[in-house]
Amino acid sequence: MKVIDYKFYVNGQWKESQSGQMIEIQSPYLYEMIGRVQAMEKEEVDEAISLAREVQVEWANTSLQERAKYLYRWADELVNMQNEIAPIIMKEVGKSLKDARNEVVRTADFIRYTVEEALHMHGENMKGDSFPGGSKSKIAMIERVPLGVVLAISPFNYPVNLAAAKLAPALIAGNAVIFKPATQGSISGIKMIEAFHKAEFPKGLVSLITGRGSVIGDYLVEHKGIDMISFTGGTNTGEHLAKKAAMIPMVLELGGKDPGIVREDADLVEAAKQIISGAFSYSGQRCTAIKRVLVHEHIGDKLVGILKEEIERLAVGSPEKGNTVVPLIDNQSADFVQGLIEDAIEKGSKVVTGNKRDRNLIYPTLLDHVTEDMSVAWEEPFGPVLPVIRVSSDEEAINIANKSEYGLQASVFTKDINKAFMISNKMETGSVQINGRTERGPDHFPFIGVKGSGMGVQGIRKSIESMTREKVTVLNLSL
Ligand code: NAP
Numbered sequence: 042m043k044v045i046d047y048k049f050y051v052n053g054q055w056k057e058s059q060s061g062q063m064i065e066i067q068s069p070y071l072y073e074m075i076g077r078v079q080a081m082e083k084e085e086v087d088e089a090i091s092l093a094r095e096v097q098v099e100w101a102n103t104s105l106q107e108r109a110k111y112l113y114r115w116a117d118e119l120v121n122m123q124n125e126i127a128p129i130i131m132k133e134v135g136k137s138l139k140d141a142r143n144e145v146v147r148t149a150d151f152i153r154y155t156v157e158e159a160l161h162m163h164g165e166n167m168k169g170d171s172f173p174g175g176s177k178s179k180i181a182m183i184e185r186v187p188l189g190v191v192l193a194i195s196p197f198n199y200p201v202n203l204a205a206a207k208l209a210p211a212l213i214a215g216n217a218v219i220f221k222p223a224t225q226g227s228i229s230g231i232k233m234i235e236a237f238h239k240a241e242f243p244k245g246l247v248s249l250i251t252g253r254g255s256v257i258g259d260y261l262v263e264h265k266g267i268d269m270i271s272f273t274g275g276t277n278t279g280e281h282l283a284k285k286a287a288m289i290p291m292v293l294e295l296g297g298k299d300p301g302i303v304r305e306d307a308d309l310v311e312a313a314k315q316i317i318s319g320a321f322s323y324s325g326q327r328c329t330a331i332k333r334v335l336v337h338e339h340i341g342d343k344l345v346g347i348l349k350e351e352i353e354r355l356a357v358g359s360p361e362k363g364n365t366v367v368p369l370i371d372n373q374s375a376d377f378v379q380g381l382i383e384d385a386i387e388k389g390s391k392v393v394t395g396n397k398r399d400r401n402l403i404y405p406t407l408l409d410h411v412t413e414d415m416s417v418a419w420e421e422p423f424g425p426v427l428p429v430i431r432v433s434s435d436e437e438a439i440n441i442a443n444k445s446e447y448g449l450q451a452s453v454f455t456k457d458i459n460k461a462f463m464i465s466n467k468m469e470t471g472s473v474q475i476n477g478r479t480e481r482g483p484d485h486f487p488f489i490g491v492k493g494s495g496m497g498v499q500g501i502r503k504s505i506e507s508m509t510r511e512k513v514t515v516l517n518l519s520l
């Protein structure tokens with residue numbers, strides 16, 4: 042395969058780094074290099090940020106309708122380029138072609154909805170005399186203004202969608218953006234920016250910085266030219282960033298350990314269908330994957346039987362063949378998942394199916410009789426392994442669910458809507474899905490991680506709000 046050297050993007054131009062250093066991107070399933078990206082230097086980062094600061098002022102003064110036109114053009118270009126971008130996502134992060142194409146189309150939909158949401162967001166007025174002693178002649182006009190330069194850092198697993206989910210709200214609100222994609226995912230990010238470039242946005246408004254997070258990450262996060270950080274990635278990285286970034290607003294969307302709670306009265310066939318799709322699609326490399334099942338002991342055997350049958354039907358192998366369970370992003374990730382499986386077996390868990398490995402391809406694995414002393418009960422595997430913990434009551438399920446350091450989402454499967462609400466009310470998570478798998482979409486819903494799963498809210502309107510602040514202008518009339 043021909044190896045392409047990709048350039049970084051600053052001032053509307055594609056450039057090579059003065060460092061002369063390149064980072065090799067290996068495909069997780071072709072086991073060969075598919076391209077190289079630039080390891081940028083600090084001076085090049087400085088140039089991008091200083092340009093962003095300049096251009097942002099004019100962009101914020103551009104009318105909303107005008108900004109909207111650029112974003113619509115970007116969405117159109119993404120759709121036009123889907124046959125070029127989707128195969129690159131597939132090769133770079135090992136996602137099936139169908140899922141990769143869905144990601145591109147979903148992103149275009151996201152951008153369009155973001156524009157429409159912004160067009161319908163309005164400020165408010167307040168009158169002084171509604172407060173004791175206040176005057177009727179004082180009127181506050183409250184509007185939202187951009188924060189300035191947003192640093193967008195995205196993870197590998199949705200290299201286009203989770204990046205654009207930061208860029209689009211930032212831009213429509215009048216911000217400039219410094220975009221740092223995950224290194225494994227940066228070629229897909231570059232392709233997304235090629236579509237952006239075709240939309241002819243003002244030069245310097247968005248720059249794409251490539252380089253390892255461990256090398257340039259801290260420099261970016263601590264840079265005085267950054268006004269807001271929108272980060273999606275692992276909890277450890279998020280916590281590190283939060284310590285580094287002083288006094289600037291941040292939204293952190295981090296890891297998860299979403300439980301699927303299955304009550305005695307659940308429709309087990311439907312619950313199993315949702316659990317399997319939640320746990321194993323894209324090999325469980327989704328923050329919102331169902332990562333543990335808490336099932337009532339009276340129906341445990343039955344549910345495990347159905348899950349086993351369905352898991353053994355999952356298509357496993359190369360993403361080029363449209364398989365659901367595909368090789369993990371790298372060998373280190375596969376080693377981590379394998380370690381969790383082995384720890385569970387050693388401590389007495391039963392392998393119902395799976396526990397087979399071929400390089401970084403882990404076959405879908407179901408572990409039964411998992412107990413609280415096993416790491417797989419608590420750790421986020423980001424791989425195709427599903428632990429089943431048997432419980433004797435709703436209270437026990439709630440207790441184990443909430444003991445987790447994470448708090449992204451939870452699913453509750455039951456026919457009793459009152460019980461579903463009772464459990465939902467007690468769940469320490471951003472969202473609870475009743476009789477459905479845990480998932481982020483539809484993308485205009487608020488998406489919230491609490492505890493180790495994050496800080497702040499995403500979702501289209503909420504993202505725009507997080508990248509703007511309220512500004513009050515007070516009219517003092519002579520009435
Ligand atoms: P990651 O290793 O934390 O990397 C995320 C991003 O952070 C990458 O762009 C990475 O760059 C960058 N980074 C690393 N160190 C940095 C530093 N010191 N300063 C600034 N940036 C730094 O996560 P991942 O492996 O890509 O993604 C998997 C994790 O993300 C899982 O835990 C998953 O649950 C979570 N996730 C959460 C959500 C959500 O919305 N809650 C969505 C998707 C994924 P490099 O690639 O160059 O290291």
Ligand code: G3H
Pocket residue numbers: 198199326327328329479480481482
């Ligand atoms: O990996 C984290 C993503 O935000 C999950 O999105 O639920 O649409 O797969 P998803």
